[in-house]
Amino acid sequence: EAGVTQSPTHLIKTRGQQATLRCSPISGHTSVYWYQQALGLGLQFLLWYDEGEERNRGNFPPRFSGRQFPNYSSELNVNALELEDSALYLCASSLGGNQPQHFGDGTRLSIL
């Protein structure tokens, strides 16, 4: 069974640009979660999508947004990039509710 896959592995952008990160969940999983892991800040919840709808979002500005497609894959978009957006962005998927979340290897976003 394939795990959660994320692309790209690394992404380098400059301030003010826009970034798009992609995630494919484990087959059969309908929920996708996005987390930010920034140096010194730990793992912070960004967004939760389930059945194509945004169900919850963390304490991040609106320039962090995303969507979930009919095949349950997901995109995270970050607009107007700032230096502090440099982080590892992790995607996870699950069967929903409090079922265990399974993580991908992340996208390393670097802002120059």
Added chain:
Amino acid sequence: AQSVTQPDIHITVSEGASLELRCNYSYGATPYLFWYVQSPGQGLQLLLKYFSGDTLVQGIKGFEAEFKRSQSSFNLRKPSVHWSDAAEYFCAVGAARYGGSQGNLIFGKGTKLSVKP
């Protein structure tokens, strides 16, 4: 508010020694608890989970954890550490709101484990 505390930022143990990583949580009801491990440059791998029932749960790679409601703790243990166990370990609780899950996990800050030969 729900929270998770991992009091130890960094622990060093000798290979073959036993290990206990501490985790305390703050939660109003029966929590859903998880331990994850992260190797450098990789994502998080689920070690074990507690939902209900037996308070001692077994996980992968020889790890176990014990849920103690009276102490609000969910400590991770391993009887004999291998060099390959060197990594960062995260405890997490499933966030909840009245009537159901909020979906996200609340993570502790992590404990970095180093293993001496």
